[in-house]
Amino acid sequence: MLKAANINEKTPWQEMHPGGEVYEGGTSALTKTGEWRSMRPVWNKDACKQCLLCAPFCPDSSIPVKDMVRDDFDYDHCKGCGICVTVCPFKAIDFVKEGE
Amino acid sequence: MKMTEIRWHGRGGQGAKTACLLLADVAFTAGKYVQGFPEYGPERMGAPITAYNRISDERCTIHSNIYTPEFVVVVDETLLEAVDVTKGLKEDGAIVINSSKSGDELRKHLNGYKGKVFTIDARTVSEKHLGKYFPNTPMLAAIVKVSGVLDEEQFVSDMEASFKHKFASKPQVIEGNMGCLKEALKEVKEV
Amino acid sequence: MSIRERISGNEAIATAMRQINPDVFAAFPITPSTEIPQYFAQYVADGKVDTEFVTVESEHSSMSACMGAEAAGCRAITATSSAGLAFMYEMLWVVSSSRLPVTLACVNRALTGPININNDHSDSMGCRDAGWIQIYAENNQEAYDNYLQAMRIGEHKDVRLPVMICQDGFITSHAVENILLEDDDAVKAFVGEYKPENYLLKHDNPLAVGPYDVCPYYMEHKMQQVEAMKNAKQVILDVAADFKATFGREYGFFEEYLMDDAEIALVLIGSTAGTAKACIDKMRAEGKKVGLIKVRVFRPFPGEELAKALENCQVVAVMDKVEGFTNEGGPLYNETAAACINLNKRPKMINVVYGLGGRDITTTDIEKIYNHLYMIKETGEVKEHYLHIGQRSNVKEVF
Numbered sequence: 255m256l257k258a259a260n261i262n263e264k265t266p267w268q269e270m271h272p273g274g275e276v277y278e279g280g281t282s283a284l285t286k287t288g289e290w291r292s293m294r295p296v297w298n299k300d301a302c303k304q305c306l307l308c309a310p311f312c313p314d315s316s317i318p319v320k321d322m323v324r325d326d327f328d329y330d331h332c333k334g335c336g337i338c339v340t341v342c343p344f345k346a347i348d349f350v351k352e353g354e
Numbered sequence: 355m356k357m358t359e360i361r362w363h364g365r366g367g368q369g370a371k372t373a374c375l376l377l378a379d380v381a382f383t384a385g386k387y388v389q390g391f392p393e394y395g396p397e398r399m400g401a402p403i404t405a406y407n408r409i410s411d412e413r414c415t416i417h418s419n420i421y422t423p424e425f426v427v428v429v430d431e432t433l434l435e436a437v438d439v440t441k442g443l444k445e446d447g448a449i450v451i452n453s454s455k456s457g458d459e460l461r462k463h464l465n466g467y468k469g470k471v472f473t474i475d476a477r478t479v480s481e482k483h484l485g486k487y488f489p490n491t492p493m494l495a496a497i498v499k500v501s502g503v504l505d506e507e508q509f510v511s512d513m514e515a516s517f518k519h520k521f522a523s524k525p526q527v528i529e530g531n532m533g534c535l536k537e538a539l540k541e542v543k544e545v
Numbered sequence: 546m547s548i549r550e551r552i553s554g555n556e557a558i559a560t561a562m563r564q565i566n567p568d569v570f571a572a573f574p575i576t577p578s579t580e581i582p583q584y585f586a587q588y589v590a591d592g593k594v595d596t597e598f599v600t601v602e603s604e605h606s607s608m609s610a611c612m613g614a615e616a617a618g619c620r621a622i623t624a625t626s627s628a629g630l631a632f633m634y635e636m637l638w639v640v641s642s643s644r645l646p647v648t649l650a651c652v653n654r655a656l657t658g659p660i661n662i663n664n665d666h667s668d669s670m671g672c673r674d675a676g677w678i679q680i681y682a683e684n685n686q687e688a689y690d691n692y693l694q695a696m697r698i699g700e701h702k703d704v705r706l707p708v709m710i711c712q713d714g715f716i717t718s719h720a721v722e723n724i725l726l727e728d729d730d731a732v733k734a735f736v737g738e739y740k741p742e743n744y745l746l747k748h749d750n751p752l753a754v755g756p757y758d759v760c761p762y763y764m765e766h767k768m769q770q771v772e773a774m775k776n777a778k779q780v781i782l783d784v785a786a787d788f789k790a791t792f793g794r795e796y797g798f799f800e801e802y803l804m805d806d807a808e809i810a811l812v813l814i815g816s817t818a819g820t821a822k823a824c825i826d827k828m829r830a831e832g833k834k835v836g837l838i839k840v841r842v843f844r845p846f847p848g849e850e851l852a853k854a855l856e857n858c859q860v861v862a863v864m865d866k867v868e869g870f871t872n873e874g875g876p877l878y879n880e881t882a883a884a885c886i887n888l889n890k891r892p893k894m895i896n897v898v899y900g901l902g903g904r905d906i907t908t909t910d911i912e913k914i915y916n917h918l919y920m921i922k923e924t925g926e927v928k929e930h931y932l933h934i935g936q937r938s939n940v941k942e943v944f
Contacts, residue, residue, distance in 0.1 A: 267765035272705055272773075273644035274766055276753035277743060378721045382551040391720035394662060413723065415819030417684070417716050418907040 259284055283331070287314065291334035294352045297326050301346035308338040308347065357410035358503045359420045363439050364429035366401045373429065373490040374405035377497065381409045383512045384504050393419055402437050409503050427497050428452060429476075429489055434463035445469045450496050450542065452476040452489055457545030472500050474542040483533035491531050495538035506539065547725035547792065554682070554717035557689040557724055558624070558650045558710070559584035563594055564732040565696070567648075568619035568739075571599040571610035575629040576662050577714035578652035582624055604629040608636035608647070615645040616754045618744030620696065622647065626714060627654035630668045634675070640707050641676030642770060643755050646699030646739075647707040649677075650692065653815070653866075654714040655902040663903020664714040666814065670867040670876050676770050678708040678777055679844040683800075683818045686724050687841075688712040690794055693727070696736055697784045703776040713816040715903070727792055735791050774845045781842055798847035800839040801854055803829060807836025809918045810855065810892075812881055813864035814840045817899070817906055824911040835915050840877065848884030855885060858892040860918040866900045874898070874931045893921055895930045897944075904935045913944050 256269060258281040271277065302324070309317040309324055316332035318325045339349040360377070364370020371392045378390030389408040395401060406420045424447040428439050431453040440449060448470040451460055457471055464471065476492035498509050513535055514528075521527045552560065559581050562570070572582035582598075589598045597614075601607045607623045614621035625633065630651060640647050656667040669679060678699060682688040692710045699708040712718055727735075743752050758766055778798075785796040802822055804810060811821055818839035828835045838854055840847075855861055863882070865875025873879065874896030885891045897914055900906050914934065921927055934944040 263761040265765070267768040268772075270762070270765050270769065272769055273642060273754065274756045274758055274762065275644075275743060276756060277750060279751040281753070375721055378551060382723065387723050388551055389720055389722050391715070394715060394719075414823075415684075416823045416908060417713070417720075417816040417819045419905050421907065 286330050287333050288328075288330045291329075291332060292352050293334040293336060294329075294350055295327060295332065295334065295336065295338055296348040296350055297324075298346045298348060299326075301344055303344050303346070305343065307341050307343065311337050311341045313337065357408055357414055358425070358501060359423045360407040360409070360425045360427065360497065360501065361420050361423040361443075362405040362407075362427045362429065363433050363437055364403055364405070365433070366403050368429055369488070369490045370403055370427075370429045371405045373427075373494050374407055376490065376494050377407050378409075380494070380498075380509060380512050380516065381407075381504060383516070384508055386411065386504075387413045389414060402433055423447065425450065425497060425501050427493055429493055431455070431460075434460070438465060440464050440467040443467060443469065448472055448500050450474065450493070450500050452493060454478065460545065470500075471545055472496065472542055473545050474538055476538070479534050479537050479541060483537065484527075484530040488534075491534040492538035495535045496542040499539050499542050510535065510539075547727055550724050550726050551721055552685065552724055552726075553580070553719055553721050554685040554688045554712045555580035555652065555719065556584055557685040557726075558692055558712070559588070560726060561689050561692040561732070562622060562650075563588045564727075564729050565620075565693075565736050566594045566733070567596055567622045569597045569599060569611065569614035569621040571601050571607040571614070571621065571623050573601050573604050573607045573625070573629065575604070575626050577654055577664075577718045578624045578626040578629070578650065580718070581650055581652070604632040605636060608633040608640060608649075611647040611649075612636060612640045612643065612645055615640070615647050616643065616744065617746045618739075618741055620648075620700075620739040622649070624650040624652065626652045627656050627662075627668045630672065631656055634672055637672050637675040637677060637707070639755065642766065644705040644770075644773070645707060646696070646705055648692075648695045648699060649707065649709045651709050651711040652714045652718045653711055661902040662714075664716050664816075664866075665901045665903070666711075666866040667868070667901075669709060669711050670865075670869075673844060673876060676706065676774070677844060678704075678706050678774075678781075678842075680708065680710055680842050681814045681840065682710070682712040682717065683816055683839060684717050685712075685720070685722050686794075687796075688717060689724060689726065690788065690792070690796065691841075693732060693736060693792075694781075694784045694788055694796070696739070697787075698777060698780050700739055700741070701776075701780045701784075702742065704773050704780050706770070706773050706777060711815075716816045725794075731791070735788070777845050778847070781845075796841060798840070798842045798850055799854070800837075800841060802837040802839065804836040804838065804854060804858075806834050807857075808834045808859045809915055809922065810836040810838060810858045810861050811864060811911070811914065812838045812840060812851070812855070812861060812877065813866075814843065814877060815866065817864070817866070817911075820906060820908055821911050824908040824915070827908070828912065828915060833915070833919075843877070846880050846884070848880065851881060852884045852888055852891075855881075855892055856888050856890060860921045861892045861894045862897050862914050862918055863894060864897045864899055864914075866898075868898055868901060872931065893925075893927050895921070895927060895932060898931075898933045899935055901935075906935060910934055910944070917943060 316328040378388040454475040474496040476489040611621040695708040863878040878896035
């Protein structure tokens with residue numbers, strides 16, 4: 255039985271799991287949805303009051319919070335929806351075109 | 355292989371299908387191979403329905419309807435006007451009609467059928483013994499008698515056992531049904 | 546010891562279900578399969594089974610409920626006919642591709658329209674490519690016996706495919722005939738418990754079912770279904786062998802009736818096989834070498850075996866109880882012909898479509914078909930290969 259991380263576009267059909275079953279949890283982290291992003295949120299650490307309103311609004315769990323303090327974005331998974339930009343009361347998140 | 359083929363004509367809700375399945379049941383109990391099956395048209399009360407029996411000593415594999423029966427049973431005589439009940443009926447067979455009418459009167463509706471015609475007045479028999487009109491038991495007894503497909507004595511005792519099982523909680527019905535059965539065996543007559 | 550009984554095909558299936566006592570039965574009624582959940586509801590009310598009986602609001606939901614239950618680790622069943630099966634169509638594919646061995650009792654009825662309640666095979670033939678195993682019955686006995694074998698086939702680890710157990714609506718579903726039933730305990734012992742390796746409610750092994758397959762993965766999963774359907778052939782034979790050893794009745798991919806020396810043969814599915822057998826007995830008594838192949842397993846299609854069984858015949862009529870509107874014949878014909886295409890010596894072959902919407906077929910009709918095949922044998926010429934029997938017409942038809 256293969257770990258999901260080891261199933262890729264080179265895996266022969268004989269080795270894949272029947273019905274595409276996934277035998278472990280949390281495998282969505284393996285898919286780098288950050289590639290889909292065209293707009294990019296940028297955290298302004300100095301303007302941030304750590305109110306933590308942004309984190310629960312993020313639909314992709316891409317704002318890591320540890321010990322009641324947020325850290326920079328998880329750009330591997332952030333799709334650039336901009337919800338955090340809208341909900342931030344302190345304008346501490348800028349929203350810029352990807353690549354700029 | 356000797357096989358008896360019977361066609362039933364009734365109206366939806368009157369129990370022709372039930373009587374057909376009862377005959378299959380009692381022939382099975384007597385050790386026969388049986389088929390009992392309805393032919394469905396519109397599924398509603400009052401619509402003419404047809405049901406069939408095949409009874410033999412070996413398994414019959416045919417799964418078509420019966421077109422040249424040896425016997426026909428007409429549970430509701432008003433069907434004589436509406437349905438060609440003798441269609442395909444073998445001349446050396448017989449038709450059993452639930453009626454109190456005379457042979458001459460009935461033959462007018464039988465498209466010149468030359469075989470034997472039997473009647474049983476199931477209404478009178480049923481109302482006498484059950485106080486209500488249930489034509490099933492008298493018609494069943496009549497076709498058993500006319501067709502000779504089952505031994506009469508065994509038929510009576512098998513039916514008694516069956517009623518005792520079926521109506522265990524309503525013993526008064528057993529006596530009424532047995533009364534119907536025995537009287538019908540006696541009263542069915544060639545006309 | 547087998548129990549001598551007389552019950553209809555529907556009651557036979559319901560009896561098998563009671564004996565197996567599955568975990569979940571998701572039901573929505575439709576003629577002529579309605580009696581199956583009706584009998585079963587009585588068993589539930591009487592405490593004869595401890596099945597979770599789920600009365601859903603549609604067949605799409607009954608198949609969905611079966612899928613969820615089966616994925617959770619339960620043995621899930623349902624029954625349906627005609628438009629009900631059509632309404633499940635989407636879910637049939639989801640269940641098979643998720644490799645969930647749901648068992649469906651299909652009581653074959655014409656697929657509307659015009660609306661009709663009687664038998665033909667258009668419902669199950671319409672989903673023949675949905676990845677389900679399909680097994681067909683001639684009579685109540687075979688419906689019962691096939692049902693007892695279904696779960697061991699579908700649930701086998703090399704198979705893991707859903708199974709459809711089909712019988713002819715009204716013709717066998719509502720006909721009371723003699724049958725041999727098996728003892729409850731013997732049935733339970735034969736069928737066994739459902740023990741999947743992985744399932745949603747297995748605590749120590751988290752599982753996700755039914756993921757989205759992007760293009761680079763989809764075809765690989767289809768190849769696995771292909772492989773499973775290939776594996777099913779051996780499992781079907783193994784289960785049939787054990788069934789024979791246990792209960793004494795013999796089954797294979799198809800039944801050959803007097804085929805050893807047959808020059809002329811029919812290939813067909815379902816209850817008409819019995820009618821054809823009676824016709825064959827009559828014609829054999831007249832010295833005619835006629836035979837019959839009754840296909841029991843349609844999915845997986847036993848093409849190689851069927852070709853071998855037909856290779857010594859001279860003329861064959863394959864009979865379809867469904868119209869495919871291909872202008873080239875029905876599915877059984879097309880697949881049988883395809884199976885025979887690479888034989889060095891193969892029979893001449895025609896298709897006869899019959900029995901649509903319950904149109905009756907008699908021994909006389911069957912004899913007409915055999916006589917037509919004899920004519921082809923004598924002239925060596927197949928003028929038309931795509932024929933119908935039983936329809937009214939204002940021109941002279943072949944039959």
